[in-house]
Amino acid sequence: MPNYRFHPVDFDEHNLSITRKEYKEALSYKPDEIADNELPTLYQFDLHYRQKARAFGFLYKGIFYLVWFDKDHLIYPGD
Template sequence: MAKKSRKKGFEIPDPKNQLESAINSLSKYKVGEQGIPFHSVKNLKPIFAFDYLSLNETELCFNVKSNDREDLLGFLEGLKKVSCFTYEKMRLTKALRFHSINLLDKKVNLNPSDFLKVLAPSYRGMTEDELPTLYQFDLQYKIEARAVGFLYKGVFYVVWYDRNHIIYPKK
């Protein structure tokens, strides 16, 4: 009787294992975690996340009663427009006014504790020194509002909607 030979051939990897590996390699921002420097992500196009969106009904929040349908549509249009730029192109496009915000600057109407309250409401395990850098950009629609948030591994976490230029007043 002839023996069956078992040849080891090419094995196709299980897609479930590949997906699990890809998901595990991605990480969302965790309070106090250090990201990577801007120059390392400057050639990436923004991906937007809303995990830290401030919804406490103040003037800088999306759910303040004075915001209407036009504000929401303008916000979404603005995100759509800038999503085709790289962060570097955003920085170099003067009309977008994309730049970091120094919370210690006297011209800025926001302090580190305001930002800390959004990221770590209980203040446990994080100090103002560990806050990520805030950035803003103009949403480029007829109301001239700004999106304000922070970058972490190429993801832009939107925190505030500055419709009236409260955080960093126009010059």
């Protein structure tokens, strides 16, 4: 069984290229009205089929909502 490396994103990690503010801006046209503690947890998982890529999004009521598709690993550079 493949390992999808599904885990929450740590915004304090040194090699992460996005910020909480950018995440808020991707979710809402009024990002200043969203408190940090109201943000849904951002998750990432690897996708490996024909190319390596990562998907970023959040879970709500059992549904994964895609926020970013990072085919070039720009958001979360390779390990």
